[in-house]
Amino acid sequence: MSDALIMAGRCLRLSLRSPDALLTALLLPVMLMVVFVYLFGGAVAIGTSYVQYVVPGVLLLCAITGASTTAVTVCQDMTGGIIDRFRSLDVPGTVILAGHVTASLARNLVSTVLVAAVAAGIGFRPHSDPARLAAAVGVLLLFVAAISWLAAAFGLAVSAPEAANGAMFFLMFLSYASSAFVPVRTMPWWLRGFARHQPVTPVTETLRGLLLGQPTEGQLAAALAWSGGILLASVLLSMALFRRRTA
Amino acid sequence: MSNEPAIEARGLVKSYGGVRVLAGLDLQVPRGSVFALLGPNGAGKTTTVRILATLSRADAGQARVAGFDVDRDRRQVRRRISLTGQFAALDAAQTGEENLRMIGRLAGLPRAAARRRAAELLEQFDLAPTAGRRVGTYSGGLRRRLDLAASLAGRPAVIFLDEPTTGLDPQSRLTTWRAIAGVAADGVTVFLTTQYLDEADRLADQIAVLNGGLLVAAGTAAELKHRVAPQRLDLTCSNATAFEQVRSNLTHPVVHLDPAARTVGVATDGSAAQVRALLDQADPGRDLVASFAVRGATLDDVFFTLTAATPAAPPAAATAPAQEAAHV
Numbered sequence: 129m130s131d132a133l134i135m136a137g138r139c140l141r142l143s144l145r146s147p148d149a150l151l152t153a154l155l156l157p158v159m160l161m162v163v164f165v166y167l168f169g170g171a172v173a174i175g176t177s178y179v180q181y182v183v184p185g186v187l188l189l190c191a192i193t194g195a196s197t198t199a200v201t202v203c204q205d206m207t208g209g210i211i212d213r214f215r216s217l218d219v220p221g222t223v224i225l226a227g228h229v230t231a232s233l234a235r236n237l238v239s240t241v242l243v244a245a246v247a248a249g250i251g252f253r254p255h256s257d258p259a260r261l262a263a264a265v266g267v268l269l270l271f272v273a274a275i276s277w278l279a280a281a282f283g284l285a286v287s288a289p290e291a292a293n294g295a296m297f298f299l300m301f302l303s304y305a306s307s308a309f310v311p312v313r314t315m316p317w318w319l320r321g322f323a324r325h326q327p328v329t330p331v332t333e334t335l336r337g338l339l340l341g342q343p344t345e346g347q348l349a350a351a352l353a354w355s356g357g358i359l360l361a362s363v364l365l366s367m368a369l370f371r372r373r374t375a
Numbered sequence: 376m377s378n379e380p381a382i383e384a385r386g387l388v389k390s391y392g393g394v395r396v397l398a399g400l401d402l403q404v405p406r407g408s409v410f411a412l413l414g415p416n417g418a419g420k421t422t423t424v425r426i427l428a429t430l431s432r433a434d435a436g437q438a439r440v441a442g443f444d445v446d447r448d449r450r451q452v453r454r455r456i457s458l459t460g461q462f463a464a465l466d467a468a469q470t471g472e473e474n475l476r477m478i479g480r481l482a483g484l485p486r487a488a489a490r491r492r493a494a495e496l497l498e499q500f501d502l503a504p505t506a507g508r509r510v511g512t513y514s515g516g517l518r519r520r521l522d523l524a525a526s527l528a529g530r531p532a533v534i535f536l537d538e539p540t541t542g543l544d545p546q547s548r549l550t551t552w553r554a555i556a557g558v559a560a561d562g563v564t565v566f567l568t569t570q571y572l573d574e575a576d577r578l579a580d581q582i583a584v585l586n587g588g589l590l591v592a593a594g595t596a597a598e599l600k601h602r603v604a605p606q607r608l609d610l611t612c613s614n615a616t617a618f619e620q621v622r623s624n625l626t627h628p629v630v631h632l633d634p635a636a637r638t639v640g641v642a643t644d645g646s647a648a649q650v651r652a653l654l655d656q657a658d659p660g661r662d663l664v665a666s667f668a669v670r671g672a673t674l675d676d677v678f679f680t681l682t683a684a685t686p687a688a689p690p691a692a693a694t695a696p697a698q699e700a701a702h703v
Contacts, residue, residue: 132479138469142469208462212470213457213460213478216429216457219481375432
């Protein structure tokens with residue numbers, strides 16, 4: 129357990145010491161939100177104000193861009209000399225990776241607060257209560273943990289940090305082909321099936337429901353199942369990849 | 376227990392992708408001694424270190440380190456050793472002091488003890504002035520020294536140093552040597568790999584020469600040197616025919632051949648009498664040898680002598696690195 133804390137502290141410190149990556153992770157979601165609200169928002173007719181609609185989606189996009197840093201830092205660890213040092217100190221692979229995921233959660237918490245603050249500034253008004261708000265944070269953190277572990281697996285699977293970063297782009301595509309930015313019913317028919325049955329849509333809808341005081345039935349279970357499933361699969365995959373990399 | 380060697384390996388075999396890197400390696404390192412595994416690139420040095428430091432498993436054979444089996448008791452071994460690889464195992468974005476504290480804590484020291492240990496090591500390795508700077512700003516020599524300090528954070532009984540001075544400038548090499556000698560003086564068993572004869576000579580109590588996955592010689596530096604001529608006489612011939620002629624004229628052991636440069640190298644003690652005699656033997660008519668040079672024996676010469684192999688061009692050391700690079 130104490131090894132896990134040491135590794136988490138290390139990853140947090142490393143995050144703080146790479147200001148350009150940190151700035152990108154923090155500012156990119158805010159800028160995307162501004163772009164969506166002011167550039168595309170006028171063209172998207174959905175019955176309510178677009179900022180109300182888009183904020184939950186931006187929070188997820190934020191989670192995905194934040195997690196891509198994890199893929200890069202894991203890959204850097206694996207390709208540098210430090211991994212042998214950690215292993216010869218008997219630090220288990222899961223603990224090393226958990227340190228990266230913890231740092232990712234912390235970074236995401238900060239960027240989420242930042243997005244929420246800017247969202248409030250440009251007109252986002254949640255209709256929620258403390259319990260539902262806490263539930264929303266919980267759903268989001270579970271999603272971030274799942275995507276971060278998936279990113280860690282990417283970082284273990286590829287041989288160069290650049291490739292690790294590239295692998296995360298297809299996850300960003302998942303958020304575009306979901307209900308995060310536009311309602312699924314406005315999509316061409318062949319995309320709707322995919323958009324409804326992929327992880328980002330139920331998680332977005334759940335957040336939307338919890339933040340805007342709308343019902344979440346059906347979506348909450350799907351969101352938890354997707355995030356939990358990705359989390360479990362990614363942890364197992366990471367452990368297997370770590371063993372293979374260090375055999 | 377106390378008489379047991381710090382490191383003992385029997386019949387270690389390891390292959391990577393069909394290439395046999397270790398072909399049955401035996402070695403013994405007494406407690407508190409410095410042992411150098413000397414060999415060219417691709418000889419299997421890194422593979423040996425990784426097996427002994429529990430990072431790789433041997434295909435066959437056994438090894439015990441600090442009293443425990445490297446395969447069955449990995450955790451016990453890991454608690455008693457540390458490894459410094461060819462690439463600095465440090466975080467560039469953390470300061471020297473932060474790196475030492477982190478590694479001390481991972482080695483099991485409580486927070487305050489890790490801080491004290493870091494301060495001690497910074498002092499011992501003359502790193503105090505740069506302790507607060509990020510490692511990314513360190514020079515290569517400084518980084519190696521910090522790396523060495525880091526491997527001592529948890530007070531290991533045995534440390535493994537894989538090519539500790541490769542790529543360093545002469546000044547940093549000297550400082551690193553002093554640091555390693557200091558570690559050995561504290562009673563830590565040191566197992567180091569090197570491509571340099573002078574490094575093994577300077578640091579090690581016992582030297583083993585590894586080539587093609589097998590030990591080809593072992594002993595103290597003096598014992599090994601006794602078997603190798605300290606100097607080499609290089610005869611550069613005027614043309615290709617002369618080169619062949621000189622080769623066949625020589626009855627003295629040829630330790631170096633470079634047809635492209637038309638150079639033949641023979642072992643010598645460097646004395647004027649022997650050099651004159653060798654020149655006469657190689658070139659009785661005084662028209663074959665265009666120029667000559669006497670130089671210190673290189674590791675290649677040692678290998679040729681120790682393995683009694685026919686020297687080939689290019690030398691074995693130049694053809695093998697891809698093999699070792701493929702499995703690190």
